[in-house]
Amino acid sequence: MSIDLETLYRDLHRHPELSxxxxxxxxxxxxxxxxxxxxxEEGVGRTGIVTTIRNGDGPVxxxxxxxxxxxxxxxxxLDYASTARGVDPAGTDVPVMHACGHDMHITAMLGALExxxxxxDAWSGTIVAVFQPAEEYGAGAQAMIADGVLDRYPAxxxxxxxxxxxxxxxxxxxxxxTQMAASDGLTVVLHGRGGHGSRPxxxxxxxxxxxxxxxxxxxxxxxxxxxxxxxxxxxxxxxxGLKNNIIPAEAKLELSLRYPDDAARDRVLEKVERIVRAExxxxxxxxxxxxxxxxxxxxxxxxxxxxxxxxxxxENAFGAGSVVDPGMFTGSEDVSWxxxxxxxxxVYWFWGGIDPQxxxxxxxxxxxxxxxxTNHSPFFAPVIQPTIDRGVENLVVAAREFLG
Numbered sequence: 001m002s003i004d005l006e007t008l009y010r011d012l013h014r015h016p017e018l019s020x021x022x023x024x025x026x027x028x029x030x031x032x033x034x035x036x037x038x039x040x041e042e043g044v045g046r047t048g049i050v051t052t053i054r055n056g057d058g059p060v061x062x063x064x065x066x067x068x069x070x071x072x073x074x075x076x077x078l079d080y081a082s083t084a085r086g087v088d089p090a091g092t093d094v095p096v097m098h099a100c101g102h103d104m105h106i107t108a109m110l111g112a113l114e115x116x117x118x119x120x121d122a123w124s125g126t127i128v129a130v131f132q133p134a135e136e137y138g139a140g141a142q143a144m145i146a147d148g149v150l151d152r153y154p155a156x157x158x159x160x161x162x163x164x165x166x167x168x169x170x171x172x173x174x175x176x177x178t179q180m181a182a183s184d185g186l187t188v189v190l191h192g193r194g195g196h197g198s199r200p201x202x203x204x205x206x207x208x209x210x211x212x213x214x215x216x217x218x219x220x221x222x223x224x225x226x227x228x229x230x231x232x233x234x235x236x237x238x239x240x241g242l243k244n245n246i247i248p249a250e251a252k253l254e255l256s257l258r259y260p261d262d263a264a265r266d267r268v269l270e271k272v273e274r275i276v277r278a279e280x281x282x283x284x285x286x287x288x289x290x291x292x293x294x295x296x297x298x299x300x301x302x303x304x305x306x307x308x309x310x311x312x313x314x315e316n317a318f319g320a321g322s323v324v325d326p327g328m329f330t331g332s333e334d335v336s337w338x339x340x341x342x343x344x345x346x347v348y349w350f351w352g353g354i355d356p357q358x359x360x361x362x363x364x365x366x367x368x369x370x371x372x373x374t375n376h377s378p379f380f381a382p383v384i385q386p387t388i389d390r391g392v393e394n395l396v397v398a399a400r401e402f403l404g
Contacts, residue, residue: 003032005111005388010080012103018086018094020143020155021132022047025067029106029131034190036114041152045144050153053117058125058404062156064109064335065102065134066110072097075378086278088396096397101164102377104353104382106131108162108391112198115396128153130185130338138185138295156344158306161335161369162394165326166372167352167378168359169387172394173326174349176307180300181230181258182265186275187294188213188253191287194301197245205249207240209283213253214238216279220271231268232258232330259332260299271323303345306402310347314403317393331375351394354381 017025029049036134040051047067071088071267073095074081084096098104112130130149134140167173190213192206214235225231233255240251257272261267272306273291280289314323331352339346352359353371361373373379 001112003035003114005107005383005392007206008032009103009384009388011108012106013098014080014082014084016082016084016103018071018088018096019068019137020046020142021086022067023135026131027069029067031112032110033113034121036110036117036177038117044149045133045140045147046138047133048144048149051113051129053113053127053128053129055120056124058123059157059402060128060154061124061157061399061402062128062130063109063112063399064130064132064159064161064174064338065105066132066140067106067142068134069096069098069102069103069137070100070136070376071095072099072376074099076381078381097378099377099380101353101380101382102135104164104215104387104391105162108395111388111392112395112399115392116399122220122376122399126154126164127399127403128156135334138183138297138332138334141334142328145337145341150338150342150376152340156338156342159335159339159342159344159346160398160402161348162391163350164353164375164387164391165350166374167326167350168322168354168356169352169383170318170322170356170390171352172318172323172349173327173351174302174307174311174323174347175194176258178299178304178328179302179348180329180331180333181232181260182262182299183295183297184257184269185195185294186255186257186272187292188255189290190251190253190276190280191285191289192247192249192251192283192348193286194249195247196296197247200247203247204284204286205247207248209280209285210240210251210253211282213276213279216275217272218253218305220268220275224271224293225268229264230258230260230328230330231264233257233268233272258332260328277366297334298336298340298346300333300336300346302347306347308343310349310398310401313397315392317397328386347398348396351387351391353387355383
């Protein structure tokens with residue numbers, strides 16, 4: 001029984017779920033794995049699924065797809081657009097959308113597993129397919145590792161994975177070395193002294209403290225990082241107060257930091273902490289700010305030899321020019337934990353989902369940044385085909401390249 005991948009994709013897109021809440025999604029994956037005839041384990045790392053295809057002696061190849069969605073309200077206008085809602089970790093009701101392509105990742109993985117299972121005469125070895133939750137929180141891979149996934153399954157000889165991105169459909173983007181940046185998510189709480197909005201002189205206003213801190217943080221990249229280096233300091237959320245005539249007691253900032261390596265990480269974190277504490281002191285704060293780390297992700301580093309081998313396999317399968325070097329992405333991923341913890345090499349690549357003519361027109365007009373929605377955009381909407389077929393083919397080609 002062949003999976004109807006287009007119907008599956010539309011269903012997954014219409015029913016997204018937040019990190020560690022992917023219960024329906026896991027159920028759909030389990031149903032499809034059963035239809036293929038594969039055994040699997042559910043509930044790995046809370047909502048993850050792992051399946052294994054054993055086919056004689058040979059290397060062990062791990063394939064990974066992530067499954068969670070984002071708190072984004074979809075604005076694509078698609079007839080299968082999400083209207084789903086969920087509750088985030090803070091208890092807030094939020095819209096939910098597959099705005100990063102994880103629904104496509106699942107679809108391509110299931111299609112590849114079906115094909116690999118049906119063509120065992122073409123390869124030998126073992127495939128371990130990991131459907132990982134909570135990538136968007138940077139916590140799913142470590143949750144699966146803590147649950148013993150590396151102990152209960154054959155150790156990988158290589159870890160492979162792919163991510164949808166706004167490149168032209170049919171294009172693969174991959175490079176040796178650092179493919180994606182390291183990242184930290186920080187929560188900063190600035191402590192002031194609340195009071196009546198008519199008597200600001202009797203308070204220590206954390207809203208003004210927060211505003212000054214946000215602006216000063218922007219000088220890290222513009223004034224304290226060598227222009228030849230890569231760093232990102234983003235304040236993604238700011239929360240303070242409940243009413244216009246009440247000065248609150250505290251303000252909360254949530255930061256996303258990106259860097260290419262551990263040395264840059266140490267430098268940026270030092271600067272962030274220095275500025276946060278200095279702005280609090282300048283505002284007369286009686287209690288020092290609280291700085292906590294929500295997640296830490298290592299850089300996604302592709303093994304040079306394995307990447308060269310895979311690029312050659314892709315070009316042999318899809319033709320010269322099908323693979324491009326996209327440069328280092330300042331986005332971050334947790335897939336590399338599987339490779340790091342097991343000591344296996346990693347190759348992680350991107351594949352395009354944008355109509356090639358639409359992309360070409362935007363390039364000519366110089367409007368790619370404006371007209372081509374990126375991951376995490378409420379307008380992110382890959383074309384269904386050839387995106388699905390190429391995603392399946394990518395994984396099949398990659399897996400066979402490293403299997404016996």
